[in-house]
Amino acid sequence: MLWRNGALVALALVPIGPALAHFEVVEPMVGFSMYALGGVLGALAVTGGLFSWARSKEGGRAAVLLGALPAAGLLVPMGMALSAGHPRINDIATDLEDPPALDAPYPAEFVPVVREHYPGIASLRLKGDAATVRSTAKFVAMSRDGWEVTELDDGTLRGTDTTELFRFKDDFAIRVRADKGGSILDMRSRSRDGKGDFGVNAERIRRFLADVAQAVGR
Numbered sequence: 001m002l003w004r005n006g007a008l009v010a011l012a013l014v015p016i017g018p019a020l021a022h023f024e025v026v027e028p029m030v031g032f033s034m035y036a037l038g039g040v041l042g043a044l045a046v047t048g049g050l051f052s053w054a055r056s057k058e059g060g061r062a063a064v065l066l067g068a069l070p071a072a073g074l075l076v077p078m079g080m081a082l083s084a085g086h087p088r089i090n091d092i093a094t095d096l097e098d099p100p101a102l103d104a105p106y107p108a109e110f111v112p113v114v115r116e117h118y119p120g121i122a123s124l125r126l127k128g129d130a131a132t133v134r135s136t137a138k139f140v141a142m143s144r145d146g147w148e149v150t151e152l153d154d155g156t157l158r159g160t161d162t163t164e165l166f167r168f169k170d171d172f173a174i175r176v177r178a179d180k181g182g183s184i185l186d187m188r189s190r191s192r193d194g195k196g197d198f199g200v201n202a203e204r205i206r207r208f209l210a211d212v213a214q215a216v217g218r
Helices: 002-022 028-054 060-073 075-083 108-117 130-142 200-216
Strands: 091-093 124-126 147-151 157-162 169-179 182-191
Touching: 002 028, 028 060, 091 108, 091 200, 124 200, 130 147, 130 157, 130 169, 130 182, 130 200, 169 200, 182 200
Parallel strands: none
Antiparallel strands: 091 182, 124 182, 147 157, 157 169, 169 182
């Protein structure tokens, strides 16, 4: 009976956590924690249910069947954590000496980590003039699903990228400056939640810079 009840709680938490976060009733991390807790309870229910089932105790089989689904949901975050192999940082920039400005200064301790683990993250040099590249970058950014973009007085683009399910928000800044007859584009991307980002910010920068380079034609 105990394990079956635990499985029922797990079944409730797994959909309720994401739903509450998606509709912004709770903070994204709270919703994700509820989801993860449901997975843990589901795994415990399956384990305890198997022992009860083997001993022909009441509720053992039901606990296994009910707990299997939420326990399976736990495999997603566990798989990301175990296989990603990314450093536990949540702020990436192409220019580490003079990163585009966000609300918080760039953490100095992240600089050697980014250089070691993300050597391909670098400023993008383009032949187009700064005004043209900035306009193209703004168009590409505003075309992204989930991105909200604002242009500041100095021409820097600031915005947020919001995930669909849990509504996690990552902040980014895009800066374009004239450089040796062309222009140079830099980007910074930072996660608001968590100490690690599983490489999401670096991948966001890579894809954005590649799309802008293609649109400008280098």
